[in-house]
Amino acid sequence: MKQVIARLKASGDSGLSVLSSLIAVLAGLLVGLVVLLITDAPQAFPAFRHILTFGFQEIRNVGQVLYFATPLILTGLSVGFAYKTGLFNIGASGQYTFGAFVAIWMGLELTFLPPPIRIPLSLLGAMAAGALWGAIPGLLKAFRNVHEVISCIMTNWVGIFLVNFIIMQTIFDPMRNATRTVPLDSNMPGWGLGELFQGGASRPSSVNSGIIVAILAAILVYIILEKTKFGYELKACGFNKDAAKYAGISEKRNIVSSMMISGALAGLGGGLHFLSGAGVEMQVANVLATEGFTGISVALLGLNNPIGIIFGGMLIAYLHMGGFQMQLFGFVPEIIEMVIAVIIYFCAFVLLIKLFLAHRMKKKTLPNEGGTHTGPPPDAGEPNRKEEDEGGAGA
Amino acid sequence: MSTVYFVVQQSFFFSIPLLIVALGGMFSERSGIVNIALEGKMLLGAFTGIFFINRVQNGYIPFLYGFDGHMLLLVALVIAALTGVVVALFHAYASITLNASQIISGVAINMFAPAFSIYVARILTETQQINFNNTFRVPYVPLLGNIPVIGPLFFQNTFVTTYLGFMILGISAFVLYKTKFGLRLRACGEHPQAADSVGVNVSKIRYAGVLISGALAGMGGVIFMVPNSVAFSASVSGYGFLALAVVIFGAWRPGRILFAAVFFGILQAFAAGFSGIAFLRDLPIPMQFYQMAPYVVTLVVLGITSNKTTKNAAPRAAGQPYDKGNR
Numbered sequence: 001m002k003q004v005i006a007r008l009k010a011s012g013d014s015g016l017s018v019l020s021s022l023i024a025v026l027a028g029l030l031v032g033l034v035v036l037l038i039t040d041a042p043q044a045f046p047a048f049r050h051i052l053t054f055g056f057q058e059i060r061n062v063g064q065v066l067y068f069a070t071p072l073i074l075t076g077l078s079v080g081f082a083y084k085t086g087l088f089n090i091g092a093s094g095q096y097t098f099g100a101f102v103a104i105w106m107g108l109e110l111t112f113l114p115p116p117i118r119i120p121l122s123l124l125g126a127m128a129a130g131a132l133w134g135a136i137p138g139l140l141k142a143f144r145n146v147h148e149v150i151s152c153i154m155t156n157w158v159g160i161f162l163v164n165f166i167i168m169q170t171i172f173d174p175m176r177n178a179t180r181t182v183p184l185d186s187n188m189p190g191w192g193l194g195e196l197f198q199g200g201a202s203r204p205s206s207v208n209s210g211i212i213v214a215i216l217a218a219i220l221v222y223i224i225l226e227k228t229k230f231g232y233e234l235k236a237c238g239f240n241k242d243a244a245k246y247a248g249i250s251e252k253r254n255i256v257s258s259m260m261i262s263g264a265l266a267g268l269g270g271g272l273h274f275l276s277g278a279g280v281e282m283q284v285a286n287v288l289a290t291e292g293f294t295g296i297s298v299a300l301l302g303l304n305n306p307i308g309i310i311f312g313g314m315l316i317a318y319l320h321m322g323g324f325q326m327q328l329f330g331f332v333p334e335i336i337e338m339v340i341a342v343i344i345y346f347c348a349f350v351l352l353i354k355l356f357l358a359h360r361m362k363k364k365t366l367p368n369e370g371g372t373h374t375g376p377p378p379d380a381g382e383p384n385r386k387e388e389d390e391g392g393a394g395a
Numbered sequence: 396m397s398t399v400y401f402v403v404q405q406s407f408f409f410s411i412p413l414l415i416v417a418l419g420g421m422f423s424e425r426s427g428i429v430n431i432a433l434e435g436k437m438l439l440g441a442f443t444g445i446f447f448i449n450r451v452q453n454g455y456i457p458f459l460y461g462f463d464g465h466m467l468l469l470v471a472l473v474i475a476a477l478t479g480v481v482v483a484l485f486h487a488y489a490s491i492t493l494n495a496s497q498i499i500s501g502v503a504i505n506m507f508a509p510a511f512s513i514y515v516a517r518i519l520t521e522t523q524q525i526n527f528n529n530t531f532r533v534p535y536v537p538l539l540g541n542i543p544v545i546g547p548l549f550f551q552n553t554f555v556t557t558y559l560g561f562m563i564l565g566i567s568a569f570v571l572y573k574t575k576f577g578l579r580l581r582a583c584g585e586h587p588q589a590a591d592s593v594g595v596n597v598s599k600i601r602y603a604g605v606l607i608s609g610a611l612a613g614m615g616g617v618i619f620m621v622p623n624s625v626a627f628s629a630s631v632s633g634y635g636f637l638a639l640a641v642v643i644f645g646a647w648r649p650g651r652i653l654f655a656a657v658f659f660g661i662l663q664a665f666a667a668g669f670s671g672i673a674f675l676r677d678l679p680i681p682m683q684f685y686q687m688a689p690y691v692v693t694l695v696v697l698g699i700t701s702n703k704t705t706k707n708a709a710p711r712a713a714g715q716p717y718d719k720g721n722r
Contacts, residue, residue, distance in 0.1 A: 039518060088498065090431075090636075140694070146701045149431070150640040154690040157633065161690075165683035286686065288633065296502050332517045337510030345485070345503035348495035 020353035028343030047329035051322035063197025063205025073214040073313035074269030075295025080304040082262040086238025091152030092266040093292025094159030099126035099267020107186030130267015131260040138259025142252040178281035187277030210272035222306040400547040410660025411560035412619035416638035419611030426604025427584040427712040431501035434635025435508035440613025442512035444475035445627040479613020487605040494716035525627040556618040568649040584710030646708040662689035
């Protein structure tokens with residue numbers, strides 16, 4: 001353990017971030033254990049062990065974790081990407097729903113196309129739908145100065161009602177109050193992943209090529225943000241809108257593009273989730289898709305870093321997998337949501353933990369002033385104000 | 396005419412909770428703390444308040460046997476408010492004492508709230524739904540209910556909470572604009588360094604702002620549940636988020652917040668009650684369009700009315716941890 005910490009410390013700032021995230025996770029799990037102990041002490045430790053190990057107990061479970069992580073990684077990327085560019089996208093839920101609907105619709109209606117064309121086309125459709133739904137808050141923000149948080153809240157609800165309406169007019173299955181089942185060959189190909197993660201289980205795992213798409217998307221987002229001029233401009237707008245404008249960056253165009261990319265990522269997540277072939281249908285209900293809000297947690301856990309988000313998504317999926325089993329021990333599965341919430345609460349302290357660790361490091365090594373600021377841009381969430389505080393919204 | 400009465404009476408069921416929760420949000424944001432945790436505070440307030448009502452009505456609390464009616468509702472409101480304060484303490488501690496991100500702790504609270512209420516409800520009652528008997532309806536306010544037009548509009552088929560809401564509005568406006576505390580609160584939201592330089596304890600004031608918001612949001616939870624439902628099931632239907640929208644739509648000012656809340660409440664009343672309104676029911680418009688309408692109209696209105704003025708209306712320091720070293 002000491003060596004791990006030493007290596008993380010050696011890797012500098014990003015290592016510190018990972019270390020402080022891990023501390024947050026441990027703190028969250030500890031609170032979970034305490035709640036379990038209060039509820040039913042004799043069962044607490046077996047249940048807790050189950051939460052910790054269930055995802056690894058069988059090879060198939062690992063596959064299931066990857067399967068559940070797929071949409072979460074994408075909604076996490078959606079929120080994280082927007083956050084990096086100074087926008088708080090809590091509209092990922094609506095964008096996800098729209099993307100999911102278009103993907104299902106195309107999977108059902110475009111059966112005249114061969115699958116190798118139909119599936120990518122469905123995913124593109126999902127991304128386009130998500131981008132369109134993300135463009136609304138983007139345009140309102142850029143041209144009418146409407147706070148994106150409020151317009152995202154509105155577009156979430158409009159999205160769910162509108163999609164319910166369109167489903168009932170087109171691809172409705174009244175027996176199940178949901179969309180019709182997508183033909184098997186419209187689903188994401190398995191690429192042998194399901195069998196690879198089958199292990200000794202009787203059925204293959206639900207994991208499919210979607211997880212690879214999700215990881216590729218994360219890498220692509222990383223490249224856009226860190227390696228391109230376009231990404232640099234987007235981030236510049238997030239850090240300091242006025243300075244970016246002064247440098248000749250079109251702030252309006254960037255807000256709209258950023259929201260559209262963010263929406264496309266959430267939409268893709270919806271498409272991948274419902275074209276997974278795992279027998280999920282989109283229900284017609286007046287309930288917002290939770291994946292969009294979980295995306296906020298994933299992004300926070302991943303410190304808004306695309307690669308961190310991959311692990312954030314997997315961690316949350318892993319905990320959920322353990323949570324499904326809680327009823328075996330007489331506990332309520334929501335314990336997992338509570339643990340995740342506590343983890344996120346402690347994530348708010350990440351910057352503090354980092355400062356503390358960095359302070360202790362400095363005592364031992366030479367002062368290093370070149371550390372980069374990995375936190376979200378100070379403007380994130382309240383982009384209407386000019387930057388005043390380097391610490392900003394913190395990490 | 397009875398349709399108009401119906402819509403107005405209905406609209407109060409939506410706009411009063413929105414008003415109260417949004418006023419709470421206003422206190423927090425005017426002190427400089429962004430409060431996206433309104434939803435979670437509202438939900439937990441509704442949970443403890445409704446749970447208390449449920450226990451009392453089902454005779455679980457022996458010394459309160461037979462206790463019912465308005466007094467029960469008021470006690471439930473106090474419990475809900477206290478719950479909101481406790482939850483707000485967590486938000487305040489993270490975002491004020493520890494200078495952590497206000498958004499993150501808000502997200503955490505919003506996530507914790509439904510999970511916690513399902514967990515506790517299922518452990519204590521085996522089911523996640525908490526039923527209650529709505530014994531709080533005021534069919535008719537004596538004397539005032541007799542006044543033509545105004546009587547049916549405001550004093551029939553109503554709840555004590557409606558008047559409580561207007562009382563809170565009046566007190567809020569007074570506190571914000573006419574008291575020393577209100578001035579300090581606004582100063583902390585605009586320029587905390589300046590406030591500090593004249594001896595205002597910024598973190599104390601911000602704590603006060605967040606705790607007030609917790610109390611109001613918690614109460615708002617019960618006030619939302621009582622007229623609109625018969626059971627609490629770990630959800631306040633996103634009304635906490637809507638209240639946040641009302642705060643922004645209302646430009647962080649009590650008067651405009653009232654306007655925004657009433658505006659939204661009326662639209663929501665049409666959406667919820669269109670099947671009870673003859674001419675709307677006969678129109679060939681699908682249900683979902685009524686459900687969508689409040690949100691679409693709000694978006695359009697915001698798009699039209701939002702401009703530089705509303706931009707400058709936001710408390711300048713909201714969202715930023717207070718850093719003494721900054722000028």
